[in-house]
Each structure stands twice: as C-alpha cells, then as structure tokens.
Amino acid sequence: MTTPLLRVRDLTMTFPGRRARSAPVRAVDGVSFEVATGETLGLVGESGCGKSTTGRMIVRLLQPTSGSVEFGGRDIGRLSQRALKPLRTELQMVFQDPHSSLNPRQTVARIISDPLIVQGAAVAEARRRAAELMELVGLIPEHIDRYPHEFSGGQAQRIGIARALATSPRLVVADEPVSALDVSVQAQIVNLMERLQRELGLSYLFIAHDLSVIKRVCDRVAVMYLGRIVEIGAKEHLYTAPAHPYTRALLSAVPLPDPAAERTRERITLLGDPPSPAAPPPGCTFHPRCPKARDICRTEAPALRIAAAGEARQVACHFPESG
Numbered sequence: 001m002t003t004p005l006l007r008v009r010d011l012t013m014t015f016p017g018r019r020a021r022s023a024p025v026r027a028v029d030g031v032s033f034e035v036a037t038g039e040t041l042g043l044v045g046e047s048g049c050g051k052s053t054t055g056r057m058i059v060r061l062l063q064p065t066s067g068s069v070e071f072g073g074r075d076i077g078r079l080s081q082r083a084l085k086p087l088r089t090e091l092q093m094v095f096q097d098p099h100s101s102l103n104p105r106q107t108v109a110r111i112i113s114d115p116l117i118v119q120g121a122a123v124a125e126a127r128r129r130a131a132e133l134m135e136l137v138g139l140i141p142e143h144i145d146r147y148p149h150e151f152s153g154g155q156a157q158r159i160g161i162a163r164a165l166a167t168s169p170r171l172v173v174a175d176e177p178v179s180a181l182d183v184s185v186q187a188q189i190v191n192l193m194e195r196l197q198r199e200l201g202l203s204y205l206f207i208a209h210d211l212s213v214i215k216r217v218c219d220r221v222a223v224m225y226l227g228r229i230v231e232i233g234a235k236e237h238l239y240t241a242p243a244h245p246y247t248r249a250l251l252s253a254v255p256l257p258d259p260a261a262e263r264t265r266e267r268i269t270l271l272g273d274p275p276s277p278a279a280p281p282p283g284c285t286f287h288p289r290c291p292k293a294r295d296i297c298r299t300e301a302p303a304l305r306i307a308a309a310g311e312a313r314q315v316a317c318h319f320p321e322s323g
C-alpha cells in the first residue's frame with residue numbers, strides 16, 4: 001500500500017471556555033482520516049461541528065491538543081514553527097470569505113508574491129510568478145497592481161487561490177471556498193479548482209456544508225457531527241445508500257432536480273439544534289435528535305467501524321442502515 005499524502009489520527013482540539021469558569025469546548029474529538037495524492041476528501045456537517053478547526057490544525061494555524069498529522073509520511077503535528085517552515089509551502093489554505101481573507105491595503109502583486117518572498121524569492125522573480133499565477137487562475141495579469149476591492153467576489157477568490165498556489169503546494173485545505181459566492185460564480189470557482197487539480201496533481205480537503213457542491217467535487221466524503229466523524233466513505237456509497245441516520249437526514253434535505261422525485265421523496269427533519277460541544281450528550285452524541293435511537297444509544301458511544309463486509313466505508317452507529 002502506498003503512503004497517503006495526509007494521515008490524520010485521533011486529532012483533538014479543546015478550546016478553553018470563552019467565559020471564566022465555563023466548560024472547555026471539545027471542538028474536535030478524535031478525528032482520523034487519510035487523503036491520497038490527487039484525491040479530494042469532502043468534510044461536511046452543520047455549523048459548529050468542527051470542520052474549520054480540523055482544517056486549521058492540518059495546516060497548523062492551530063496547534064492540536066492531541067493526535068497526529070502525518071504529511072508525506074512525516075508527523076508534522078508537533079514540529080516547531082522553524083522546522084515547519086519548509087513544509088508550509090506544501091500545505092496551503094483557501095478561506096471562505098475572499099475579501100476578508102485578503103489584506104485590503106496590499107496590491108494583488110504583494111498578496112500573491114508574499115508567500116514566495118517569505119520563502120526567500122527575490123521581489124522581481126516573485127512578481128513575475130504572481131503574474132503567471134494570475135493567468136493560471138483566470139485573472140488578467142495586467143491587473144497585478146490593483147487592490148482587492150477592485151475585484152468581484154469570484155475574482156477575489158481567484159486571488160486567494162493564486163496565493164495558495166504560489167508555493168506549489170501538494171495539499172490545499174479549502175474551507176467553504178464557494179459558500180460566500182453567488183451560485184453562478186460558485187460553478188466557475190469549482191471548475192477552476194477541478195482544472196487546477198488535474199493540471200497540478202493537487203489533493204484537496206474540501207470543507208463545505210452544501211452537499212451538492214461536495215457531491216460534485218469529492219471522491220470521498222467524511223460527515224462530522226459534534227467534533228467527530230460519524231460516516232466516511234466513497235461518495236457513491238454515501239450518496240446512494242447513507243448508513244448513518246445523520247447522513248440520511250442531511251441528504252434528505254438536499255433538493256432533487258426532478259420535481260416529481262422531489263414531491264415524493266422521504267424527508268427527515270432533525271429535531272432542534274446540535275448540542276453544545278462544551279456539554280455533549282452521553283452515549284451516541286446524536287441520540288437526542290436521532291429518529292432511530294434506542295436505550296443503548298443513550299449510554300454507549302458507537303465506535304467508527306466498517307459497516308458492511310467488503311466496503312471501505314466506516315460508520316459510527318449501533319444500528320447502521322444497510323444496503
């Protein structure tokens with residue numbers, strides 16, 4: 001078996017409570033997965049389930065509380081900032097809100113070339129490369145001395161992508177890269193990301209709450225609930241036969257393109273909001289909202305395990321749906 005590009009094991013992040021004496025927040029609670037070279041793994045789940053925190057730990061914007069992050073077979077989770085510097089070039093992040101993630105006082109030339117200058121490139125060389133990257137992501141290189149506010153949301157996200165690609169990364173963590181954009185622009189950015197993946201051999205961890213976008217771009221999908229992965233597997237398996245009640249509920253809320261199918265489909269409405277990660281329920285943390293919950297669910301947490309023989313898909317449920 002070849003070594004995966006990224007292997008995350010038992011990753012955990014506990015934030016101190018926001019107020020004095022409030023309970024610590026276990027935002028990510030023992031997350032494990034792998035991303036192969038050239039693959040796109042989708043990470044989905046409701047707001048606050050820990051998607052961004054997971055992504056930020058992988059690119060080391062956050063130091064994990066525990067667990068390991070192996071990149072190219074090397075544990076990078078605990079490297080010092082200095083030891084991490086050469087590896088930073090290989091792991092990059094694209095953010096949700098393109099305008100707020102770009103410094104409004106810097107020109108595009110500066111924004112895109114900064115990561116190269118940090119790595120020791122000469123200013124003229126970095127500027128030349130920035131112009132090349134603008135062309136690669138579908139921007140006009142002559143606009144290199146403009147400021148972010150002179151670009152539309154979609155164009156600004158192209159700048160964010162060009163900045164992420166400046167150091168020729170192998171893995172890009174894209175945190176809701178299209179959620180803030182108009183639907184028509186979303187498709188253009190998704191197309192761009194797919195083309196860049198083919199041309200540059202990139203791997204993506206693609207974070208989104210929109211299951212239609214995930215279906216379009218991902219090879220495999222991980223579903224998160226309250227800091228944990230509850231189902232992970234090939235996209236075809238998850239979308240055609242979701243095994244976890246939470247995955248089923250999320251999918252049942254996605255509109256179907258065929259109006260007849262849309263009228264007759266089963267809809268599963270989840271009760272209430274997700275509980276706070278500062279006070280997760282005992283047993284299976286999904287039990288207060290699960291239509292299938294039984295006694296054991298209230299006391300015993302289900303482990304993430306292979307649900308059906310011969311399938312790579314894993315599910316954390318005492319009573320997974322089969323077939």
Ligand SMILES: Nc1ncnc2c1ncn2[C@@H]1O[C@H](COP(=O)(O)OP(=O)(O)OP(=O)(O)O)[C@@H](O)[C@H]1O
Binds near residue numbers: 017045048054
């Ligand atoms: N710096 C922090 N300090 C304390 N709690 C935090 C911090 N960052 C995130 N959290 C909490 O951790 C949990 C997970 O947050 P995270 O941003 O990772 O979720 P998310 O899945 O990305 O949500 P969204 O879809 O809204 O972006 C939330 O309960 C959040 O309030």
Ligand code: SF4
Binds near residue numbers: 292297
């Ligand atoms: S373990 Fe029980 S409560 Fe949890 S998802 Fe499965 S059936 Fe529902």
Ligand SMILES: [Mg+2]
Binds near residue numbers: 051052053175
């Ligand atoms: Mg987020």
